[in-house]
Amino acid sequence: MRSLSEIETAVKRASKATGFSWGVSEEVGKSVRQLELFGLEGIKNLNKYYKDKTTKKFEDLNLISEKNVASSEPYCPIILGISFLDQIKSLENLKTINFKNIAYPILFLSFLSRASEISGKKIHARFDQNEILLNLNVNIFSSFLNQEFPEFANEIEIKFVNNQDNFTETEWNSLYKLAENTFVEESESLKQGAAGAGLTDND
């Protein structure tokens, strides 16, 4: 088994060899390492993308807006991912961000995962029919576990999920009530003596 450190170093060097700058290659190394850590096929897709890159053209998107449509060639997932990371502070104010036509979206996903950590918000991504939740770069929740990740995504929608509970107030209260069963009802003498601090702080 390859260690993550080997993966990161090899990806960084390979990315440089395909023409990216060292700084960008460092980002790709970090991102693919993260994909592999989460059990997603980072190396496999990066390999395919770098092979495609020798014969096909991909569009670089440097400035992301609410709606982004690739002109003729699909977006390069790496430049797109880095732009997303770099512009995260302004992008997180947008309600929804849409992209049309991204190559190897799984590679873009790894940057989104890191963006989720930087912004401190979960990111909900929809790649055509597939839904993915990027959870602060701690994990990626998706229905892709046993499926091939598509090489192209036509419609991509990104939403930042506001920090909020996954449960209702009623569900919380019900659980909390159960937790209260570990507490002791205080008698008068316990009220007087068990707290440690004085009953008045006016002395």
Added chain:
Amino acid sequence: MKVELRDPNTIMKLSRLGSFHQSKLSFLRSFLSEFKDWDYKRDLFNLDQNGFGEAVYSFKKKSRVYSLVCFANEIKDEERSDRVIATKWDSAFTLHDGIPSSDDIKRLKNEVPKQEVGRLSFKELTLSRANKSVRVFNHVVESLSEGNQPDLDLLSKVGYLYRTTAVYGSGKFGLADRFRIKNREEINGPFRLEMMLVYLVRQFTFDQVNHVAHYKNPKKAVKLDEQICKNLGIGNSTGLGMAPFIVNHPTLLNNWILSRETALKKIREIKVVKNKDSELFIDCVKKSLKNITSWNTDSEYQQIKIKALLKDVEKFINYIENNFDFKIKYAFNEIYLWLEKNSCEECIEYIVSIMMEPYNNIIKPLVANMSSDEDKYFNIPANRTTKELMDIIETRYSSILKINFDQKENYQNFWFISKNKEEPRLADRFEEHGSELEQPLAIARDVKKLYEKLLSEKNDSTIAQFLSANSELRHVVRRAFIIEKFPYSEIQDNTIGKSIVPIDMLRLKLSFFGALKFDPRSDKWLRICMFQGAPLPSELKNHDEQWVYKTIN
């Protein structure tokens, strides 16, 4: 009194970093302190009469066990090479996480001797190999087998029976990634498991030499005297492989240097130095003279440095004994100021290291700060402005900005990775091919390039905007935001100039390892000795913390 931390523009120059010495902060010493209460055991010693076979040594505490698995092999003299291009070694080692099963040993026997072309698993933590100093090893075997102890003069000249030629960790060749073990308290210090491997290898070398001598002449053979063992270490040959490490791990480098600088600052701020502390300090300085006089090297470069060091340390001892009173306030501050005025860099850093000896209360907490969670500082704050970036560069890289990179001699060299061994190398860009594949280690040149580019930018552009048009400078933009928070994260010197002495970079790292007796064999590689004078595993529990200044060699 408040003493300022020393200026990174002085301390992070290569000549100063190349004058660093081991100290109480060094990793091999902090390893010994951490593991002194662990149970040491030789679990397996299955060598034939020539000393070839397997052995296992372990450290254990509660349910945690670390086991060194050793494989000693027969090699021909002509196969023995310390260079990284070697493919066979006298012995090969791995540190296994836990107790290795017989299946593990079988698997490791097939992989460990192959080193870089073998595959390890997440159950292995470090990997290394070593060659005998044949002259010394054979002499010791001969002497012991005849019932005599070896010639101490010869041992003193070399200082070890074996020297390692590489020690790998952190995910190399399939070894466990650091993240798998980083939360273990006992290894909360850099290179602790690498130090453990080397320390246990040292014991293996003693056991092997005794074993071979015994089988050579079972009736007459004696064991190598423990005091002699103690004064032998493990040699190490180090080439350029180490140099890029300190460039590639800026926050880690900062934490090492910052710990050293903080220690010095706190010691200089001590108002009243206790008698016992000044006595310990003076005692260590005096006893350390032996380390200088027994420091052998053929390198003229190093000989000049050693000569200057000896002269200055003697001058310092004379000053301390005849013109100095430790009863004055802030005595160590006075000493430091005197050193700055009267000593060479080598001596300043030598005495700074010894100043730490009496102060466990200062040093111990600092040792805990010498690792780094590097990923935490990887992301570029791309919402900040180019004006802010300019300010950082002007403040933190002021001496680098003075270098003129239009002059050929200032960009004469380039760093590259050799295809044959995947190891870093340095070459003259005007004499050799390959500079188009240069590694991103010319930080000074690239920072200057970044600065010049920024001069033509609008002050209120964001870093994101700047990077979208200047992707080739991304690696140094990242570094600039790192140095903003970590002032000692960058070498404040030119790493590609004609006059670069790469061994300065190696020595910086090796001094933090705790190496002694740097012996440059060229400007690109050197030999050192580790653990010379260190307690044997059986003595670890109550060992003398100042052992490093009390060797007899």
